[in-house]
Each structure stands twice: as C-alpha cells, then as structure tokens.
Amino acid sequence: xxxxxxxxxxxxxxxxxxxxxxxxxxxxxxxxxxxxxxxxxxxxxxxxxxxxxxxxxxxxxxxxxxxxxxxxxxxxxxxxxxxxxxxxxxxxxxx
Numbered sequence: 001x002x003x004x005x006x007x008x009x010x011x012x013x014x015x016x017x018x019x020x021x022x023x024x025x026x027x028x029x030x031x032x033x034x035x036x037x038x039x040x041x042x043x044x045x046x047x048x049x050x051x052x053x054x055x056x057x058x059x060x061x062x063x064x065x066x067x068x069x070x071x072x073x074x075x076x077x078x079x080x081x082x083x084x085x086x087x088x089x090x091x092x093x094x095x
Contacts, residue, residue, distance in 0.1 A: 013082070015048065020076060026069075053078060055072050
C-alpha cells in the first residue's frame with residue numbers, strides 16, 4: 001500500500017480535503033480557513049495546478065481581483081483514492 005506523495009503531504013492534504021468538501025474556494029478564504037501563509041498556500045497550489053489537480057479562476061468582484069480554486073476531476077480522483085487507501089489500511093488493522 002502506497003500513498004500518493006502529492007496528496008499525502010500534510011498541507012496539501014488539507015487543501016485537497018477543503019476543496020473537496022467545499023467546491024470552489026477563494027484564495028483568501030482558503031488561506032484563512034487553513035491558517036497558512038500566502039506564500040505557503042501559493043506554492044502548494046502551484047504544485048497541485050502543475051499536476052492538473054486544481055483549476056484556477058481569476059475574476060474581478062466589485063472591482064477587486066479575486067482568485068479561486070477548485071479540484072479538477074483528476075484532483076477529486078486522487079483524494080478519493082487516498083481516502084480508499086486509508087480505509088483499506090484501517091480495515092487491515094481491524095483484522
């Protein structure tokens with residue numbers, strides 16, 4: 001049993017989980033909810049975007065720029081596979 005390192009990294013796992021649970025989330029809300037720095041969030045999001053796991057939407061809201069993120073189909077598949085791996089591990093512990 002092997003974990004996907006992209007998903008398993010603690011900060012990215014929190015990002016994956018939050019986006020999975022909440023759909024599209026703004027950079028500001030994601031930073032606030034996860035209590036991480038802008039630079040830390042930006043670097044993890046970039047890694048996820050490079051792996052085609054997150055999509056980025058930039059728009060203007062009331063004249064101000066707003067960047068938001070959502071998991072791609074691939075991102076959803078990876079987090080679901082990660083959860084299945086964890087469930088499998090837990091099932092083996094119960095044996």
